[in-house]
Amino acid sequence: MAIGSTLKDLFRDYRFTVAFIVLLFLVGLAIASFFSPYDPTIWYYAPRDLKPSNEYILGTDSRGQDIFWQATFAIRNSLIISVVAGLISRIIAVAVGLVAGYQGGRTDRVLMFISDGFLVIPLFLILVMLAMLIRDKMNIFNTGLLLAVFGWAWDARVLRAQVLSLREREFTKTAVLSGTPTLELVFKEYMPYITPLAFSTLINNMSWAIGMEMTLSIIGLTNMDIPTLGTNLKWALNYQAILMRRWNWILTPVVLSVLLFIALYWLSISISEYLDPRTRVQRVGGE
């Protein structure tokens, strides 16, 4: 099948391979959270501020929790937030981009007006305001949803631009002359072009969502009871982990998030380069 050979080709790029392994590791950690012997919402179940040992792999923090198992929950929740945000924003972006691009005219103008509105609104202020108002009611899904609502506008334009250029290509005319109704045309003809674009923007959007969540956490605007990469970091900062040189506590979320960002970035560019036929050709035929 095409997938098999595609994967084989992708793995030739070291960036994809490394990113894949790192992500596999991180997802593994997230899955491990289901087997955690400790409940992350309970404090002081372990002695505080212990160094890494056989019993507590990464030691414990100032709240009496095992750092390792806390981290597994953190990565799980952060990934869920980013996946929710990414997927929902893709669905909105694709729908808006396709309709605006193909229909043109008034529909296009209205949709782009709305989309531009979302781009122009000072996102941060809105998020801060919302977060302040409904902080306690926020769970990971709501956070993902909130980020999705603000993450679709840019890519809707990108997808629309692609549709605009596809509309002018001759095979669109061939499809029309073959009697293809509009909806079917857009799906059958344009999807193969849209999907790679949507996919690479998905990964970028996921990165953005994680970063946004961490930022909001640091400022103290998310629900601190839910362990995420951001809240873990915030708790560590609250307890002066840097001053007290509790490296195991503060560095865990930092290292994990750095790994996650690099992996997502490398995944994104290796796939984009793979899909772009020009760079593919250039990679070969070298010395």
Added chain:
Amino acid sequence: MKQKDVVLRTENLKAHYVLDVPGGQKVVRAVDGVDLQIRRNEIYGIAGESGCGKSTLMKTLYAWINRPLRLVNGSVLYTKDGQEFDVYAVSKQELRRLRWQFIAYVPQGAMSIFNPVVKIKDTYQDFLSSHLRGKTVEEMFDIAKEHIEQLGLPASILEAYPHQLSGGMRQRVAIALAALLRPSVIFADEPTTALDVVVQRGVVQLLKDIQERLHNTIILVTHDMGVHANVTDRLAIMYAGRVIEEAATVEIFKKPLHPYTQFLINSLPQFGDTGERVSAPGQPPSLANLPSGCAFHPRCPKAMPICKQKVPESIVMGEHRVACWLHAEGGEAEHAANS
């Protein structure tokens, strides 16, 4: 023919594309053993259908080889001021100096020469300033204006943006730009493709004017035989990466020797003649998968056993060169015996 008449020559030139495909590598033999001797003060045409390798040949002669294209064999020797040198042996700096001042190249679809966000005059000035020192902006503008007007183009185009000009006009402006620094060799790659007859005539007229003015060499690559008939002095026919026939243009049209050339000439509709015209049977071969021996043998009505086995050498008959076993010693006889 005296050696000092030659401005460009190659021997057994080969340039291949090495491509990555699922399942390994694919080698496209775009230029597969080309011998050329191009002279001063002539318009030399290279004809052939799409996929015969002529554009790649151009790029190879101009030393514009980028991955995945590789120079596999042979050298490209130019003669400048009586000295012969290999364009692949010079330093990058020297090559940059040579380009546009000694050799100029007008690529297919000349639109790509122009920066779309600046006016034409800015591109011209940019050009001039990187090759001439000590001129002010006004002086360069005047040089550009005079050059354009001498070639019959309206001066108003200097103030326009590339997208405001029609395809044909852009092409002519690009050719004028190539001739700006009076190069000794100008390569024109399909300058008339996708242009209609009147504009095409304008482009060809421009090339002729430039050649008459500068007495230089113009190497014109196009598949349009009508254009070749109108402007070239000598013509080479390319098929599957090799030059299969070369002679004075008048000779090629009056007495084509290679069966492929014969098909090519005979299939062109002559005006006023509505008799049925026949094209060559079959399809041109893929350069990644060439037939054995002579690449034309699968389609050739006069093919002989030897054509399948050995690649024909170039047989020289005075000024007429052809790569076909029919014209080798005893070739005609063998063909008669076989048929």
Added chain:
Amino acid sequence: MQPILETRNLTKVFHRGSLLARDRIVAVDNVTFSMQRGEVFTLAGESGCGKTTTARMILGFEQPTSGEIIYGKGEERWHPRVWFSQRIQAVFQNPFETFNPLRKVEGYLFETVNHYKLASSKAEAEELINSKLEAVGLSYGEVAGRYPSEFSGGQLQRISIARSLLVDPSVLIADEPVSMVDASIRMSIVNLFRRLRDELDMGILYITHDLATAYYLGGQIAIMFRGNTMEMGPVQEVLTNPRHPYTQLLRESIPEADPEKKWRGRISIAETEQEEYLREGCKFAGRCPQVMEICKKQVPELVDVDGVQVKCHLYVDRGSVHEEVS
């Protein structure tokens, strides 16, 4: 004979420029012609003369600013596109762009059969597709399961023609069908059009700037320049005896594949396309070797001269003014 396709005063105006300084470009200016079955009608002219815009309007890809397109027995235009596409089909210039490179070519063939309900089972559909492919010199076996990149330009063009033949159209619009096809295969495709015209009694609207193939196909011809029909009539007459200075220029500029017949004289193209479109009076006045003062101010009438219609001030008093069809 009842024409199969007619246009009357078909006009299309584009506005270029910003809110403050808009130019009015009349891309197609009152074009009137009629086509018969079993005949080739050529729309010839330079790129930018309005011939492609005319075709797009006939196919419904562009809305005319004014004028009519009448098909068959006088039915008005602007029926739903599907109905129209069953009578009028098209083949385009770039064979490599005609099909989506990411889809198999047969997809379009089956879609056409399904959308127009031309067969009731897959086997029947395959048979129909095969018969049309054979009509253009190919077969279903050669085409099945393959992507556009696996075919040559000539083959793709044939497949495109086969696709349009599936609905048994009465009119085929061919927009520069051979300009991007190799010279050695070009004639086989042009011969295919000849056969379609003769065997299927099809009306072919042939759009080109290659007058040699237009002559070869016979029929009628309309020479267009910057949106206007400059000369119109039987192709033999118009091309061997050109009356309009532009037709004469076109005729002379065809490069003969014969070094003994090179171009004589020079031409000058000193205006940009936009400037020519914005001219008052005759659009050709900037280039015309026989230009008069009146040409720069007034658009000439279309007059009938010996069976050929010419739009030129040189003929205004000679011929009879072309009667408007009422």
